[in-house]
Amino acid sequence: MDIPFTVKNRPDTGLYNGKLGVWLFLASEVMLFGGLFSAYIFLRTGAESWPIGADILNVPLATLNTLFLISSSVTMVMSWASLKLNDLKKFKLYLGLTFLLATAFLVVKYFEYSAKFHHHLYPSTNNFLGIYFTMTGLHMLHVIGGMIVIFYFLVPGVKMWDSNPSRFINRIEIIGLYWHFVDLIWIFLFPVLYLL
Amino acid sequence: MADLTPEEIKHHVKTYVLVFVALAFLTIVTVGISYLDLGLGASVALALIVASVKGSLVACYFMHLIDEKTTIYWTLLVTAAAFLVLMFLPLGTMAVQVQV
Incomplete structure (x- = not known):
């Protein structure tokens, strides 16, 4: 039996069903990250003193x-x-670049985390580092999850382009929605954790 | 976004490049603002305003929200309301602490 719509x-x-499904998933993701942003406000407003992120974290690397x-x-x-322009070659080029940029993000994050651990700064050190590692760690897991799906569409999943191109375009549109959301979360995490 | 002509897609691509330039510029602005000594309140307000502009650009153009079906708008409206409740919960606890 075929999956409808x-x-x-x-x-x-x-x-089409996939699009509404991904938007509903993103709505639940807003609540997941929203809970953590709420926890951040709670911790920060209740703290006697709160460090400036830039004093502890590496702003140039995060930029x-x-x-x-x-x-x-x-x-x-x-x-x-x-x-949409029927150019599979360019599709592969751009999606491959997306995967590489995501890898670069992870490499930078690896250096950031290892520098913290090297200086004995752990999630248990204080509330600031606790919420920093929780939020950036959860975000990093989302990047890794996105990369797995991107890799799937880049290598084994791309054969759908021959059998059902319209459905494949829709699949790329909705992994795109997820990926932009992961970008959007970082746009808020960056100033909140690193700059304020 | 199902029935776009190749010309419309090419027009979209130009918009994507412009949005990217705006996002890169605003990232530099965000970092620049943090070096100014504006006081915590003004810094937080400005940083959140710039982040919101960047977030809106991503949502409107990359996620195509500027041209979407009402089903998605309604879903997001409910989500935004629930999100606001989450944001104000910690402030509510602060008010209680002050009373005590």
Whole structure:
């Protein structure tokens, strides 16, 4: 039996099912990260003193990582646009670049984390580092999860382009939605943790 | 975003590049602001305003929210309301502490 409404829009929602599904998932993600942002406000407003992120964390590295993530968002949306223009070669190029930029983000994060551990700064050291590692760690898991799906569409999943191109384009559109959301979360994490 | 002509897609691509330039510029602005000595309140307000502008650009153009179906708008409206409750919960506890 075929899965209904993978290409055509459902008459009542006006959307194909995958898209509504991913938006509902993102809504639940807003609440997941929202809970942690709420915890951050709770910890910070209740603390007698709170460090400035820049005194402990590496702002230039985080700025570089911000640029990596926003660049990866552009390459992601370009890969979708390339499919819309029937250009599989460019699709692979842009999605491959997205994967590489995500890898670069993880490499920078690895150096950041290891520098902290080297200086004996752990999640248990204080509340600031506790919420920093929790929020950036959860975000990093989202980056890794996205990379697994991107890799799938780049290598084994791409064969759907031959059998059902419209459905494949929709798949790329909704992994894009997820990826932009991961970028959006970082856009808020960066100033909140590193700059304020 | 199902029925776009190749010309419309090419127009979209130009928008994506412009949005990218704006995001990169605003990232530099965010870092620049943090070096100014504005006091905590003003720094927090400015940083959140810039982050919100960047977030809106990503949501509107990369996630195509500027041109979406009402089903998604309604879903996000409910999400935003629940998110606001989460943000104000800690402030509520502060008010209680002050009373005690």
